[in-house]
Amino acid sequence: MRRDNEFRYSRLAHILREQIMSGFIKPGQYLLSENELCKYYGLSRTSVRKSLEQLQKEGLIVKKVGQGTIVAPDLVIPTGERRTLRILAASPSHFVDNCLGLMIEAFQNSYPHVDVKLLSFPSWNFWDSLSAGGELGPWPDLVLVTDRNFAEADGSAAFCDLSAIMAETIGDMYPRVIEPFRKSGAQLAVPATFSPVYLAYNPELFARFGVAEPRPGWTKEELLEAAGQLTVDLDGDGMIDYYGLSLSSYFSRWPVVALQNGVKFGGVGERERAELAESLAFFHDAIYRKRVATLYQNWRSRINADAFPRGKAAMVMTTTIEMAGWRSEHLPFEAKIASLPFGPVPSTLLVANAFMMPEQCPDRELAAAFLRLALDPALQKRIAAETGFLSCLPGVNEAVWDPASLALLNIAGGRIENGLFAHELFADLDKLDELDTEMDLFWAGLESAESLAGRMADILAKD
Structure with a gap:
């Protein structure tokens, strides 16, 4: 746990250091408050304060009593003749x-x-941060986004069509992964990795409690x-020590149950309501x-918050990215x-x-070189x-993963079967957020599946 805490605060220190050294936050400007840093980066106040203490020791920031923390007004950022590639990514x-x-x-x-500078902004206001950064300093050469970030792009920034730059690589990718990152015929993003949501399990817990491991094609009832x-309550104190399953209320997880029950989130008929209610009842x-x-x-x-990686739950819906x-x-x-096995x-x-590559990319040659190397099969x-x-290259997965695992992930023969991105389920992502908000009572066990459906x-x- 101590190592994890050290990792968290050193990572935030790195994020803020790069924002300062890149000129995104300029000398004399205020950083976010400690409360805002805790909220936006999912950290404890202790981790945030350790990050700020580290930057203060380096002379990058100054704390003003009762006002907040600013970048040192007399800070001089060195310049040189080396080329710089700037990558902006969502955090965490x-x-x-x-x-x-x-x-x-x-x-x-x-x-x-070439120096590579990595900047990170919180996912929740990613595009606003990018726009502000472009107004205050140099634009990034590349932007690394999640599929959700991509779907939420509001048009405040224009991006290059990568079809020609990455033509050879794109042609080798899974069509199911590459196609959702096109808009109006332009390839505005090239995926670097992907994952289906799948069911993972801890074989050690199955063996410890004498339970047969899941078989292919098992049912929801068997799960x-x-x-x-x-x-299991090991000591009989009425408190569960190990759970069979860890479930998430997050929208990148629970809709899998609904999809397996045939729910099409664009439909609203009686059959749709019944299928949705059945899914939620699970x-x-x-x-x-x-x-x-x-x-x-x-x-x-994030890390270790779920019971599964702590060895306290035997099964979880996850992704290879989270794993x-x-x-x-x-x-x-x-x-x-x-x-x-849900349906x-x-x-x-x-x-x-x-x-993604912004139209304002300062060095397209370098950005293209990075993309080609990053997605090189080797x-x-x-x-x-x-x-x-x-x-995202079938040949790579077939060389590294065993066929049985790929089949369980619904990946076989260079194809991805029956996988959908969230923004393909919900053309209007505002509805997704509204649905998420409406589920609070349900997750607390205070509203029935039928009522919520x-x-x-x-x-x-x-x-």
């Missing part, structure tokens, strides 16, 4: 923490005369039965009626993949990280083997 990010560094290292080995056997069954699942809600806490982050923090067991439709959600194979990330259908029906 498992991809940035565990994968992007390998790409930057490989790039600097090939281009030793709940196994979860019951894996939910969560109340697992969490409140059978009490075989724990609910994971605080997504801002890579857990592994980097020394996951105490080797997780396995189980088939998703008759073999569907799931997809998530991705992708690169480097992609190394990253996949070392971190567990999935590549009705209200959700009404929201989806609105123009």
Whole structure:
């Protein structure tokens, strides 16, 4: 735990240092308040204060009593003749923490005369931060976004069509992954990694409590039965020590259950309401009626916040991106993949990280060189083997992953079967946020699945 806390505060110090040294926050300007830094970066006040103390020791910031913290007014940022590649990324990010560094290292080995500067802004106001940064200082050469960031782009910044620059690589990628990053015929983003949401399990807990591991094609009822056997009060004090399942209220997870039950989130008919109610009832069954699942809600806490990486829950819906982050923090067991058993439709959600190149990119030549190297099959194979990330290149995954695992992820024969990104389910992402807000009572066990399904259908029906 101590190592994790040190990692968190040193990472924030790096983020703020790069914002200062790149000129995004200029000498004499105020940083966000401690409360805002805690909120936006998902950190404790202790971690934020340690970050600020480190920057103060370096002479980069000055604390003004009762007013806040400013960049040192007399700070001089050195300039040189070396070229600089600036990459802007959303934070927090498992991809940035565990994968992007390998790409930057490989790039600097090939281009030793180039400095790479990584800037990070909170995901919640990512595009506003980019616009503000462009007004105050140099634009980034590349922007690393999630699929959700991409869908939320408001047009305040224009981006290059990467079709010609990355033509050869794009042609080798999974069509299902590359196509959702096109708008009006232009390839505005090129994904660097992706993952389906899948079911992972801890084989050590299954063995410890004498429960058979999931078989291919198992059912929802079999999952709940196994979860019951894996939910254990070891000392008889009335408190559960191990849960069979960890469930998340976050919108990148729970809709998988609905998709597997045939829910089309654009529909609002009686059949749709019934399918949605059936899907939602699964969560109340697992969490409140059978009490075989724990609910994971605080997504801002990220590493080790979920019971699964702590070895306290036997199964979880996750992604290879999240799993890579857990592994980097020394996951105490080797997780396995189980088939998703929630309904008759073999569907799931997809998530991705992708690169975009702003029209205002200061150095398109360098940016294009970085993209080509980052997505080179040899480097992609190394990253996949070392971190567990999935590549967007079928040949890489087939060389690194075993066929059985790829099949369980619905990836086979160079294709991705029945996977959808959230922005393909919801053309209007404001509705997604509205639905998320409306679910608070449901997750607390204070509203029935039928009642919530009705209200959700009404929201989806609105123009």
